[in-house]
Each structure stands twice: as C-alpha cells, then as structure tokens.
Amino acid sequence: MxxxxxxxxxxxxxxxxxxxxAQTEEPAQKEAIQPPKVFLDKSPRIVWFQLNRLDNERLLLVERKTDDPKYVPVYTAILTRAGMSRQDREEALAGLNKIKKTDAFTELLVGLEELDADDRQDQRTAAQLAEMLLSEPMKVLAEKEEVFAKATTAENKLLRPLGYAGLIVSGKAMRAGYHAADSPQTTLDCLAATPLIPLGSNRQVMWQPAIDWLDKKEPEAVRKAAIQALAHLPYHPSETFQRIMPFVSDAKFRAPAIKTLLQIPPKKRPTESVAKLAKVLVEYAEATPAALRTTEDFLNAMQLADQLLASLPVESARSYRERLRAVTxxxxxxxxxxxxxxxxxxxxxxxxxxxxxxxxxxxxxxxxxxxxxxxxxxxxxxxxxxxxxxxxxxxxxxxxxxxxxxxxxxxxxxxxxxxxxxxxxxxxxxxxxxxxxxxxxxxxxxxxxx
Structure with a gap:
C-alpha cells in the first residue's frame, strides 16, 4: 500500500x-480512595512497614507537611518508589530539602544509594532520579566533580554510570575517559552512562568512543555495550548504520544491533546498505525455526525488515515480502x-x-x-x-x-x-x-x- x-x-x-x-472529559468511574492513616510517631521500622504496604495511589494520599521531620519517610518513599511520576518525585524532593535543609543534589544522591541495583524497577527509578540530578544547574554540577569521580568506583553499580555521566555533563569528559580506560568493567560503566546524559549536554562526546569500542580487540561484553550505547547517540546516523550493520550477521551481537538500527531514522539509512541488510534479514527469517519466530528478538528483526523493504524498489520489495509471508x-x-x-x-x-x-x-x-x-x-x-x-x-x-x-x-x-x-x-x-x-x-x- x-x-x-x-x-x-x-x-x-x-x-x-x-x-x-476539546469536548468534555468523561467522569471518573471509580470511587474516591480515602487517605490512609499512617502512624509516623512509631519506630522507623514500623513506619516503613506501613508505607511499604501502600500502593502508589494510596501513598500519595498520606498526609505530609514540611514543618516536621516525622514526614521525612513519606517524602523519601515517594521520591524513591517505582512508578511515580516526575512531578510527584519533584514535590517529594522539595519537601525533603525544606525539612532537612539540604539541596536537591544531596537528596537525590542519597535516594540513589538506597536503591537495589539488581531490581528492575529500582533500575528504572534510578534512571529517573539520575535524570533529575543531571538536570541541576551547571554551576551546581561543576562543583561536584569529586563526588562524580568517586561515584565511578562506587560499590553500588547504579552509581557508577551516574559518576561518568556527571563528569561528562559538567565538562570533564577527559577525566571520564581516563577512568573508563582502567578496565573492561570501567568501560562498561562509562558506556552505561550514555542514556543518562541529557541530549545537548555533551552526550555527543560519547559517539566516537562507542565506535572505537566496537573493535574486535575489545571483549564481547564491551562490544555489545557499545552497540547498545549507540542507540542513544543520534549523531552521524548514516555512519552508525554502516558500522552496526555487519553485527546483524553475528548471532552473538544480532539482537542489540537490530535494536540500535531501529533507532536510526529511515531517511538516514544509506540506500546501498539497506538493500544488503534486507537480504540478510530475509535469509535470517527463513533460517529461524518456527518455534523461535515469536520471540522479541525475532519480532524486532522483522520490524526492521519491514522498514527496510519500504525503502526498496517495488519489485525487490515484493519478492522479499513473498518470501517473508511464507515463514512469518x-x-x-x-x-x-x-x-x-x-x-x-x-x-x-x-x-x-x-x-x-x-x-x-x-x-x-x-x-x-x-x-x-x-x-x-x-x-x-x-x-x-x-x-x-x-x-x-x-x-x-x-x-x-x-x-x-x-x-x-x-x-x-x-x-x-x-x-x-x-x-x-x-x-x-x-x-x-x-x-x-x-x-x-x-x-x-x-x-x-x-
């Protein structure tokens, strides 16, 4: 079509x-939830037991004020709870700053330190808190150079990428590169910092290192991480496409390579490379056992194939689509x-x-x-x-x-x-x-x- x-x-x-x-919104159908009663004058353990039993909707209804330290656990729970909106986290952060007479940077760092690096929901929360922290004024971030440098070697693996991102955002990319070169693990931590760096805040300095870390002499984990990082680096898209494309033919790297290639706008994909990759993906589909044709990785590959075929001449695209139709x-x-x-x-x-x-x-x-x-x-x-x-x-x-x-x-x-x-x-x-x-x-x- x-x-x-x-x-x-x-x-x-x-x-x-x-x-x-512009028309009138529908009225809410569910009954209003009553604010829960939480006894904040109990021991910290009991207070947290009460808060942890509440879902997000009820947690946000708990009474809280900025004139009494007993409300600190409520604000902390909102700040660090998975699934909270940016607005709710910012309101909680402001409350903590006022009660504890601290600043946003300090409270966000404390919140990050409390998260479980192995919990997927906490990983997502960490990314949101890191985004808030790195949105602080440049003057504030520049004064925290040593804090960021120390974070690159933290035991909590959620903090290490933040350390690299902070150094890069605050104009200390060379220092970040120096730390990243220490070992494969420090390189991985540096690459993991890429999506944390706000666009327009020096993120582009990560493009060339990521390209360099694709080299065959690098460990497999580093090369995979470099491929993943390039998905968040919308610079030189045509060259990125050409550098990533060969990895699709290697089963070890195919999945991350396809995810990254999907992030490159169709108009930025070199025409000659598109035709070659379309052929590779069609042959991959034909060689994939039927039982594996509903996996997420396979579906991503077919999504990319579909996009590529839309850019091919009509006859070539029709031939490939007929072959795909027979197997997918x-x-x-x-x-x-x-x-x-x-x-x-x-x-x-x-x-x-x-x-x-x-x-x-x-x-x-x-x-x-x-x-x-x-x-x-x-x-x-x-x-x-x-x-x-x-x-x-x-x-x-x-x-x-x-x-x-x-x-x-x-x-x-x-x-x-x-x-x-x-x-x-x-x-x-x-x-x-x-x-x-x-x-x-x-x-x-x-x-x-x-």
Missing part, C-alpha cells in the same frame, strides 16, 4: 481527534511512551484477510489497553468504555464495551508487562482506529490500522 496514503489517512484521523479532544505472521510491536500518554506507533498497515499479531508492551507508569474499532467508532467506543469502567465488557475485559463496533482488544496491560493480540485483518480495506479506552486516555492514545 502506498506510504503517502498511510500518511494522508493518519492525518485525517489526527485532525478529527484533535477536534474531538505479520507482527506489529507497539509500546506506550512513559509519561506521554501515547503509543509509539501512530499507524501501521496490514494485508487484508491475513493473520496479524499486535504486541502491546506497556512502558508507561500506568495500565493501558489496545482496542481496534470499526471505522469512525473511536470516540463512541472510548466513551462507552469509560461508562463501563472496571466491569467486564467485551470478552470479559474491563473498560472495553460490549459493542459490535469493537473488533479486537487486549485487557488492561500492567506496567512493565506485554500482551499479544492475534487476529485476522479485515477483508474490507479501510481505516480502523485503535485506542486506549481507559477513561480520558483516548484523547491522546490512538492511531490507525490501514
């Missing part, structure tokens, strides 16, 4: 939805974007009457679903879902109304989870909207299947 048609279709849908978004099901990976209330995929195309699998991966801080509707039924379906609320609806799923306008739907996908939705694409060509039907999400979380 012509790409210009997809763009026009999505543009029409977007304009329609922007007009709808059309798979579309859609991720939610953290704190932006949107899907990362605004539209996708399917072949009429062919099997399709949508993989929804929730990387946001709240649950979301994915509902495909009949053409023109997006708002109607979303509003009906809000009225239904958490009660069972379509196929017993909450927030999805029992309606002939609903074609397919996932359940509510929790934070950090994914759900696969497999169905046969409609035989009738058209624009089929998809949307999150949780109350008020539909105004921003939508797209179109063509």
């Amino acid at each position: 012509p790409r210009h048609f997809l763009i026009i279709a999505f543009g029409l849908l977007s304009c329609c939805l922007l007009n709808l978004s 099901v059309r798979v579309v990976q859609i991720r939610t974007v953290e704190e932006e209330m949107r899907y990362d995929t605004p539209y996708f195309a399917v072949e009429a009457g062919r099997p399709v699998q949508v993989v929804l991966k929730n990387e946001d801080l709240m649950p979301h679903n994915f509902v495909i509707t009949q053409p023109g039924a997006l708002q109607e379906t979303a509003e009906a879902g809000a009225v239904l609320g958490p009660n069972p609806g379509f196929e017993g799923k909450p927030y999805v109304p029992k309606s002939d306008k609903v074609m397919h739907a996932t359940g509510m996908v929790q934070v950090g989870k994914l759900e696969r939705l497999t169905f046969t694409a409609p035989k009738e060509p058209g624009e089929y909207p998809y949307v999150c039907t949780f109350p008020r999400h539909w105004m921003r979380m939508y797209g179109v299947m063509v």
Whole structure:
C-alpha cells in the first residue's frame, strides 16, 4: 500500500481527534480512595512497614507537611518508589530539602544509594532520579566533580554510570575517559552512562568512543555495550548504520544491533546498505525455526525488515515480502511512551484477510489497553468504555464495551508487562482506529490500522 496514503489517512484521523479532544472529559468511574492513616510517631521500622504496604495511589494520599521531620519517610518513599511520576518525585524532593535543609543534589544522591541495583524497577527509578540530578544547574554540577569521580568506583553499580555521566555533563569528559580506560568493567560503566546524559549536554562526546569500542580487540561484553550505547547517540546516523550493520550477521551481537538500527531514522539509512541488510534479514527469517519466530528478538528483526523493504524498489520489495509471508505472521510491536500518554506507533498497515499479531508492551507508569474499532467508532467506543469502567465488557475485559463496533482488544496491560493480540485483518480495506479506552486516555492514545 502506498506510504503517502498511510500518511494522508493518519492525518485525517489526527485532525478529527484533535477536534474531538476539546469536548468534555468523561467522569471518573471509580470511587474516591480515602487517605490512609499512617502512624509516623512509631519506630522507623514500623513506619516503613506501613508505607511499604501502600500502593502508589494510596501513598500519595498520606498526609505530609514540611514543618516536621516525622514526614521525612513519606517524602523519601515517594521520591524513591517505582512508578511515580516526575512531578510527584519533584514535590517529594522539595519537601525533603525544606525539612532537612539540604539541596536537591544531596537528596537525590542519597535516594540513589538506597536503591537495589539488581531490581528492575529500582533500575528504572534510578534512571529517573539520575535524570533529575543531571538536570541541576551547571554551576551546581561543576562543583561536584569529586563526588562524580568517586561515584565511578562506587560499590553500588547504579552509581557508577551516574559518576561518568556527571563528569561528562559538567565538562570533564577527559577525566571520564581516563577512568573508563582502567578496565573492561570501567568501560562498561562509562558506556552505561550514555542514556543518562541529557541530549545537548555533551552526550555527543560519547559517539566516537562507542565506535572505537566496537573493535574486535575489545571483549564481547564491551562490544555489545557499545552497540547498545549507540542507540542513544543520534549523531552521524548514516555512519552508525554502516558500522552496526555487519553485527546483524553475528548471532552473538544480532539482537542489540537490530535494536540500535531501529533507532536510526529511515531517511538516514544509506540506500546501498539497506538493500544488503534486507537480504540478510530475509535469509535470517527463513533460517529461524518456527518455534523461535515469536520471540522479541525475532519480532524486532522483522520490524526492521519491514522498514527496510519500504525503502526498496517495488519489485525487490515484493519478492522479499513473498518470501517473508511464507515463514512469518505479520507482527506489529507497539509500546506506550512513559509519561506521554501515547503509543509509539501512530499507524501501521496490514494485508487484508491475513493473520496479524499486535504486541502491546506497556512502558508507561500506568495500565493501558489496545482496542481496534470499526471505522469512525473511536470516540463512541472510548466513551462507552469509560461508562463501563472496571466491569467486564467485551470478552470479559474491563473498560472495553460490549459493542459490535469493537473488533479486537487486549485487557488492561500492567506496567512493565506485554500482551499479544492475534487476529485476522479485515477483508474490507479501510481505516480502523485503535485506542486506549481507559477513561480520558483516548484523547491522546490512538492511531490507525490501514
């Protein structure tokens, strides 16, 4: 299907939805939760026991004031709890600063030191706290050079990348490079700092070292980390593509290489390299056992292949698509974007009457679903879902109304989870909207299947 048609279709849908978004929001369906009673005058152990039993929604309802030290545990819990928004963390940080008469840098560093480096949720929280810390004024960061240098050798492996990122952001990249050269582990810590460095804050200085660490003389772990780091370095994209592309043919490096190549905008991919890589990926698909064709790594590879084929001449693309069609099901990976209330995929195309699998991966801080509707039924379906609320609806799923306008739907996908939705694409060509039907999400979380 012509790409210009997809763009026009999505543009029409977007304009329609922007007009709808000005309308009245749906009322919240669930009953208000009462603020929990927490006894803050007990021992620290008992106080933390009480706080740890609360989910995030209830924790945010706990009474807190900035005129009494007894509220420090509440603010600390909010600052370091997984799944909290940036706004809630900043409010908690301000409370700690006022009660303890400290500064943001100090409290963020203390919070980071308390996190478990082996816990995935804490790793995510650490990245958010590091982002806040590195957003401090340059004057503050420049004064913390020795603190950052010390952090590069910290026992807590969450702090070591922060140390390198802090040195680079504050203009001490040469010192960071000196520490990184000590051993393979220090090199890994330095590479792990890459996504922590704010764009526009010297992150570009990591591009050349990352390219250099791709060299065959480097340990496998370092080369993998360099490939992963380049996914966060949007500089010299054409050269990055050419340097990473050969790794797709090596099973040890294929998965991270494909993830990085997916981050490079299609228009920045060299034409001659695109044709070569498309051939490699089609042959990889044909050689992959059927049992492995639903893994995340394979799906990423097919997503990249699909993008590359869109850039090839029509005849070449058709030949490759026919070969892929014989061995794969059309798979579309859609991720939610953290704190932006949107899907990362605004539209996708399917072949009429062919099997399709949508993989929804929730990387946001709240649950979301994915509902495909009949053409023109997006708002109607979303509003009906809000009225239904958490009660069972379509196929017993909450927030999805029992309606002939609903074609397919996932359940509510929790934070950090994914759900696969497999169905046969409609035989009738058209624009089929998809949307999150949780109350008020539909105004921003939508797209179109063509």
